[in-house]
Amino acid sequence: MIRIAITLFLFSKIAQAEDLTVRMRTRGVRVLVGQGVDVFVDVPARDRRPKLELPTLRDARMWPVEESFRPMGMSAIGETVASDNVFSTRLRLVATAPGRLDVPPVAARLDERSGRSAPLRLTAENPPVAGRPPGFLGGVGDFDAWAEVEPAQARVGQEVTYRIRIEGPGAWGMTTRPGLDRLRALAVEPRVEDRPDETTDEPPERAFVYRVRPMKPGEVVLPPVSIAAFDPRIGRYITRATNGVPLKVVAVPAFDAGGLDYHPPSPGISPWRLAAVVGLIVGVLAVLGLVAFRRRVAKWLRRRLVGGRGARRYAGEAARRFHKSDGSGDDPAQAAIDALIEYARLGVGRPPGALTPEEAGAAVAGASGSDELGRRAAGLAARCDRVLFAARGPDGGRDESDRLRRDAQELFEALGRGGGRGRGWRVSGRRTNAW
Known part of the structure; x- marks a missing residue:
């Protein structure tokens, strides 16, 4: 009897430590540098979602986007009903350098159970050189672009903040800053200093931030900036131009004593x-x-x-x-x-x-x-x-x-x-x- 009890105990431990099945998949094996691609991780389990441990990538970035599940079947023991599910996690991967891209296995853990997926091997390529416009900043995918300045009116020597905002999948790969040669040539003689980018992965957004200090008074329009990205859906580059942003620079007025208006007294007042x-x-x-x-x-x-x-x-x-x-x-x-x-x-x-x-x-x-x-x-x-x-x-x-x-x-x-x-x-x- 003791031997039977020990055997049952060891069998239960082995069942609890049973490894999880983890599958990692993606559509295709060739990606473009700066392009966001979906990577799916599927893990079958009962009623709880396993916890994933994402690997560290050398020439790419990857982050979770969405979680879902789908039922596979149901089983009953006495009055207890249990269901089997496949828990799926959608990840976003963006390659940052060309060449072979090895994605290490993704680990999953649920209580005492654990498992690892097979690795993925992808090939990252740069967007085509043919037809590449000068405003290409590294982005792949559609996008919208516009510009803004705050405040819209400033004194000579006062700093204002100028932002070029990008929204859409093309923002993931735009790591090169646009040129501002036309802005630096304005009559107000602006001094331009780069500030850190403001980025958001989901939804994809990027803002190129600058600190502008005009040194002469005047009313100018910060000129539009052309920005380009490669659209893999149509196989060619697309270019968007930001809007022109008005900026008014005023000089601090000097005191003018001659501008004071002295009115003579009313003629009807008594001299005394x-x-x-x-x-x-x-x-x-x-x-x-x-x-x-x-x-x-x-x-x-x-x-x-x-x-x-x-x-x-x-x-x-x-x-x-x-x-x-x-x-x-x-x-x-x-x-x-x-x-x-x-x-x-x-x-x-x-x-x-x-x-x-x-x-x-x-x-x-x-x-x-x-x-x-x-x-x-x-x-x-x-x-x-x-x-x-x-x-x-x-x-x-x-x-x-x-x-x-x-x-x-x-x-x-x-x-x-x-x-x-x-x-x-x-x-x-x-x-x-x-x-």
């Missing part, structure tokens, strides 16, 4: 009443002017005594950071712009934000009392803008980065010593500038 009104207005304005003058003097003294020391202290720390930098850390152009923004905030109370070369020169000259240092700061900011927003060479602009780091160090060393010779007068034995 007019004199009383004028005297009252003059008295009120005198009191307000005195209060404003006192506040301005107090603000100026506080900025000179507190803000000046803070700005010089920060300049000394910035100079030491540039001296210790070996080029392996942050971009020296961005670091110099950030340091000028912080120095302007501490020295003249300028709010943080994008800093043009003219603003950098005015802030440094006002905080240090040196027109020469202001001109050096403006030149440094202009060179940083060219490095940040212009296309770099294969060496990444290493020589220019080193020169920027040295020039920034020398400028902030001079600012840390208290500025240089320039306009201003002495207050309590120290030379300073007018507020």
Whole structure:
């Protein structure tokens, strides 16, 4: 009896550990690079779906898309009825490089049971070269394309976000960015910087994102961009053009005292009443002017005594950071712009934000009392803008980065010593500038 019980126990364990049958299939063995193809994984089971473990692919991407099942039959033991089902999972596979594509087995697991499919061997080919238009970005399949900009109105020097959106199967393989030569040639002199793509696998979507900074005022239309993809259904390339996007760039208006309109008093007013009104207005304005003058003097003294020391202290720390930098850390152009923004905030109370070369020169000259240092700061900011927003060479602009780091160090060393010779007068034995 003991031997029989042991035999039954071992038999039940063997039945529980029975391997699952896993089948992986696809339509055809030849695919195009960038084309999305369906791969199906079928696993027969009872009433629960097995868990799949997808392999890691070298020259392709694969992700699950849809799950379904279909009944195969039913069996009854006493009053218990059980049904057999085939659980199917649809996967999407996109090849990223040409050549032989080996898809490793897919593993399935359900409690103690497990199984693996046979591997798939596919051949990936590039889309045909014949008839390929210049706007081909690597996509295979139909797609729609359009463009948008946010905000649609900006000031000179303000950054806007420009997106080229792609929807449809062609978006899976579009890994090459479109050319924007026509946009860079606009009259507002935009500086264009690439930002990371925004992608979604299901439904297929891709957005090429750019940061655009116009440097001159005007009303322009960001020109349409032609984008092409290969359509395997018709066996030829198709081209879509995005819409043109209007952009208005305005300059910050300067104060014009001549634009003020002073109306003469009504001819019917009494001279004595007019004199009383004028005297009252003059008295009120005198009191307000005195209060404003006192506040301005107090603000100026506080900025000179507190803000000046803070700005010089920060300049000394910035100079030491540039001296210790070996080029392996942050971009020296961005670091110099950030340091000028912080120095302007501490020295003249300028709010943080994008800093043009003219603003950098005015802030440094006002905080240090040196027109020469202001001109050096403006030149440094202009060179940083060219490095940040212009296309770099294969060496990444290493020589220019080193020169920027040295020039920034020398400028902030001079600012840390208290500025240089320039306009201003002495207050309590120290030379300073007018507020």
